[in-house]
Amino acid sequence: MKEVKRALPAGLPDCPGCAARDRKIAELEARIARLEERLGLNSRNSHKPPSSDPPSAKPGDSKAPSGRKRGAQPGHEGTTRELLPTEEVDEVVPHVPPACERCAAALPSEAGPSDPPASRHQVWELRDNPCEVIEHQGHARTCPDCGHLTRAPIPAELAGSCFGPKLTASAALLTGGFQISRRQVEEVFEDVLRVPISLGSVANLEQEMSAALEVPHEKAGEHVREAAAKNLDETSWKKKGKKCWLWTAATAFVAFFVVHPSRGKQGFKALMGKALKGIFSSDRWHIYAARAPRARQVCWSHLKRDFQKLIDRGGESKRIGERAKAIARDLFLVWKDFKAGVIDRETLAKCLRPTQQEFKELMREGTRVAHAKTPTFCQNLLDLGPALWTFVRVEGVEPTNNHAERVVRRAVIWRKRSFGADSENGCRFVERVLTAVVSRRLQKLPVLAFLEDAIRAHRLGAPAPSLLP
DSSP states (O other): OOOOOOOOOTTOOOOHHHHHHHHHHHHHHHHHHHHHHHHTOOTTTSSOOGGGOOTTSOOOOOOOOOOOOSSOOTTOOOOOOOOOOGGGSSOOOOOOOSBOTTTOOBOOSSOOTTSOOOOOOOOOOOOSSOSOOOOOOOOEEEOTTTOOEEEOOOOHHHHTOSSOHHHHHHHHIIIIISOOOHHHHHHHHHHTSOOOOOHHHHHHHHHHHHHHTHHHHHHHHHHHHHSSEEEEEEEEEEETTEEEEEEEEEOSSOEEEEEESOSSHHHHHHHHOSSOOSEEEEOOOGGGGGSOGGGEEEOHHHHHHHHHHHHHHOHHHHHHHHHHHHHHHHHHHHHHHHHTTSSOHHHHHHHHHHHHHHHHHHHHHHTTSSSSSHHHHHHHHHHHGGGGSHHHHSTTOOSSOHHHHHHHHHHHHHHHHHOSBSSHHHHHHHHHHHHHHHHHHHTTOOHHHHHHHHHHHHHHTOOOOOOOO
């Protein structure tokens, strides 16, 4: 017999099983949407680094071709290595013509009064043995009167190490400044510098340098904490294979680093101390909300990626994201004119006043979008309010956190190559040597000379040199 399917009379409620099924389908659809959004995250629409992008990720926004050739452009001010004074070179090799190139007559070896000055060309070369070995001898003498034997001690600052201050500083610079592994440093010392050294000795030199940099590191931290404006950032680090965090706070000329197990309050406290001072420029990581919005600057470069995420969601979120991205583009054009000196700060504020109001209204629209995350994001930016526009009114504050991103880049490369540190002492070396190296780079001053001065002072028990500008 054929089964007869009868439709339910109109107006009757759905069965409980059907309602439960519909709820489950809705939950699963929402879950799929969330997972698809996570799969679509890349460096263009999130804070993930470009190195994590899959092959399927779309390329970033590219600039329109300028039509110019690659390399330096006409009018570019190049740099030329200046010749050292003749009295400072190690050797002068004269090239004297033996005979006249026209009549073949013999020429005098000494220059005459009518002869022009010699042309000069200097060649820089490593010596066969780049390092010198200095032997210190503690001699003993017997007193002719009483027969007592007196021995001259070798100074403690010399007897404590087989490596001089410059060589010790070079080892720390190679590992902490150029992120070369200890084994590679061993090879450089033995193959290039002709200095026999072991892996353990390289590690010991790092720890000696770490001790020498303890005070300069502390003083740099005090300076950054007291500064009127600073850029903050954090990136993952590892200690014995376990995740921890490398925090940084940087002014224009001093960068301060701290390795800490926590990405939360304790890590932030280790970086900035108890009393928070000055303007903080950062991303929207919630821990930075410890500072009031008027004392913060939220990074617009990060926001641009968040706006791209809205666009990728589609629907009403896409419309909000496209308008927000256009506002950010206009903002950076005005800021570029300000940095170039085309407009002053008063004009900057006047130009961006309508932009602030337009952005505020747009975020209010975003809070009414029918999406699980878009309204929350827009409300967060409304709550931040003044933190979006601090750069307009405060000198020394920029609309991005790019300065901190550049400062921490050296640490990121180090982490990728070394996989972090193996001990607490290793973490201390990392934070101290990065503070020294990056700060000296920001000040456009030589790093090796500072590290050498620091190790000399440490061995002599003298005051450590300062990293402050």
